[in-house]
Amino acid sequence: MWRGLRTALGRMGFTVDRVAALLGPAARAALDRGETTPARRAVRDAGDAGTLIRLFLLGDAVPRDEAAEALEPVDVGEAVSAGLLSDRDGQVSAALDLRPHGDAAVPDAGTWWVLSDLEVDPAGRTADREHVLGTGAASLSLARATVRRPVDTLLDVGTGCGVQVLHCSGHARRMTGTDVSDRALDMARVTLALSGVDAELLAGPWLEPVAGRRFDQIVSNPPFVPGPPQVDHVYRDSGLGGDGASALLVGRLPGFLTEGGVAQLLASWLITSDDWTERPRTWLAEAAEAAAPGGLDAWVVQRDVADPALHVGTWLRDAGVDPASPEGTALSERWLDFLAGEGVHAIGFGFVTLRRTAPDVAGTVVCEDLRQSHDDPLGPEIEAWLDRTAWLARHPGDTLLDTRPRVPDTVALERGLVPTDEGWSEVAATLVRLDGPQWRHDVDELGVALLAGCRGYLPLRDLLDLLALAHGRDADELAEAALPVVRDLVRHGMLVWE
Template identity: 85%
Template sequence: MWRGLRVALVRERFTVDGVAALIGSAARAALDRGETTPARRAVRAAGAAGALVRLFLLGDVLPRDEVAAALDPVDVDEAVTAGLLDVDETGVRAALDLRPHADAGLPDAPPWWVLSDLEVAPGGRTADREHVLGTGAASLSLARATVRRPVDTLLDVGTGCGVQVLHASGHARDLTATDVSTRALQIARVTFALSGLEVECLAGPWLEPVAGRRFDQIVSNPPFVPGPPHVEHVYRDAGLGGDGASALLVGRLPAHLTEGGVAQLLASWLITSDDWTGRPRAWLGEAAEAAAPGGLDAWVVQRDVADPALHVGTWLRDAGVDPASPEGTALSERWLDWLAEAGVHAIGFGFVTLRRTAPDVAGTVVCEDLRQSHDDPLGPEIEAWLDRTAWLAARSDEALLDERLLVPDTVALERGLVSTDEGWSPVAATLVRLDGPQWRHDVDELGVALLGGCRGHLPLRDLLDLLALAHGRDADELARTAVPVVRDLVRHGMLTAVA
């Protein structure tokens, strides 16, 4: 049936570009806001193509003959038997969510379609504990953060509806998807079939289905939501309690990477002290052991922090539960009691990137707050971070002093001034990256002078010698102070090496 459905979807241009052209930009924007009327008006006279939009994107009930014409060569009763449609005396409606999907970074990719459960079931509740999410904000953020270099083998742990595999198909040759939910794998197989992909699908928890195997790249959008050790919804709850899902994957993924292989996942961590990095750093200790005899590069990026009340309310609403309802109140009490007993005062959320290095390469572990606005895809920045980290690891401090460095034109210097009797007096200077994550580094006046000389002409050692001479400083002491700062600036793309 699914092969026939693909024929119908292609014929009627039920694709991202086709739907956009059919309904227009204004109706598309309204639909993104949850307003369906403009799109419905736009497709009134659009025939079979309009019927597909109304059926699958607007949730309308349609006459059987309209649906039959739109889905031909698929029979309506066949689609009902497959679980795609429901039929009653009022007409035909979608029983599953089916929508076109695309990756702006892969303009030449064939059309994709994602199958999932309807966002909410009748009455506003998600269907059941094995509800399969579609392309939500979290899954799309992971797709935008994924490194897209060509690899031979890629594993998606907890594939859900399969959306990460779709994006990975543009750069990975052999694709493997796992999930503990049999229903999720059934739906993912349809997503892959509709999108023309051959994917190895394996059932089982966590990494058990791929025991003993290694991959060039691993991605995962796991059930990372910290909460009590219960499983009310498989897509959200791991049943491990707290941030156990994130801890388990971070600790075990390196053992399943080839040398040079990269794993990326969404993760959450409980914050129980002033140092939010405490728990992720503890997991990375286990991860380093799993990477042995290789080393481990790790970059933990915190993108958001929520207080317990906001955290609980967000995920109750995500499951279709009103936090103010009697059921919501009871669930909120249970969750908040659990978090309070665990000493949690906030929950962090972000990305974890892991790379298994060669045995003779000392790994680099960095935990950073990246809560500033960042609209660009994070994937290219993570890819560049991995390259810069490898470049730095290959150079001792002495070797780094022999490099010629350049401040890119995407970096600016901001100065803070205060008014005095003698006029404006400088009090601070900040180096700012104008692109990507817009990293910021405070620098003193010696740093400003050093960076002003980083034009790619003289080695860093010579610049520091001149700076020491001009300011009456010891050159060796100045170098010891400068090298760690230079490493941070290189790692953040604010200094680059000249070949």
């Protein structure tokens, strides 16, 4: 049946671009807000393609004969038996979520179709334990953060309905997806078959299905939501309690990477002190042991922080539970009691990138807060961070002094001034990157003077010697103070080398 369905979907133009054209920008925006009437009006005269949009995107029931015409050569009865549709009193409606999907960053991808369970909301039904998510915000954010360089082997841990495999199909030659849920793997098989993508799918928890194997790249959108040690919903709960899922994967993934291999995952961490990095850093110590005899580069980026009440309310609504209902009240009490018992005052969320390096390469571990607005895909920035980190590893200690730094055109200097009786008085100078994550670094006047000379002509050593001479400073002491700052600027793309 699924082969016939792919034929029908392609023939009817049930694609991202065609659906967008039929709906128009106003109806698309309304649909994103959960308002279906403008979209319904827009496709009223769109024929069979409009029938598919009403059926699968708007959740409408349509007459059986209209569904049969739009889905031909698929038999409606067969689709009902397969669980794709439900049939009641001659009206057919979707029993599963089926929608077109795409990625402009994947060359020659064609059209993808993603099969998952229907979305839930507090006004309707609650998600089942085995509920399979589709193209949700978390999965799309991971796809946008994924490094897209060509690799031979790729592993997707917790593949769900196969969204990450689709997005990685443009740069990975052989792909493997694992999941503990047989239902999720069934969805993934259909998603990949409809989309013309080939991958190995294996059942089992965590990394057990690929024990003893190594991969050039690993991606994972795991059940990372911190909560009590039980599984109410497989897509969200690990059963490990707290941030156990993130701890497990961060600690073990390097042992499944080839030398130079990169792992990327979404993660959450419990914040129990003033230092949000405390828990991720303990996981990275275990990760370094897993990478041995190789080294480990690690970049932990915190993208959001939520207080316990916001965290609990968000994930209850995500599962279709109204926090104000009797069920929601009981669940909220249980979750908040658990978090309070763990001493949690906030929950952090973000991305973890791990690279297994050669044994003779000193690893780099960086934890950074990136809660500022950042609409660009994070993937290119992660790629660049890995390159810059590798470059710094090749230039340890004083060897950096012999390189020729340049401040790129995407970096600007901001000066902060306050009014005084004598006029404006400068209180701060900040180096700002104008693209990507828009990193900011405060710099003193010596730093401003040094960076003004970084045009790619003179070695850093000569620039520091001139600066020391002009300001009556010891050149060696100035270099010792400047090198850590220079390395930070390199990692953030605010200094480059010719």
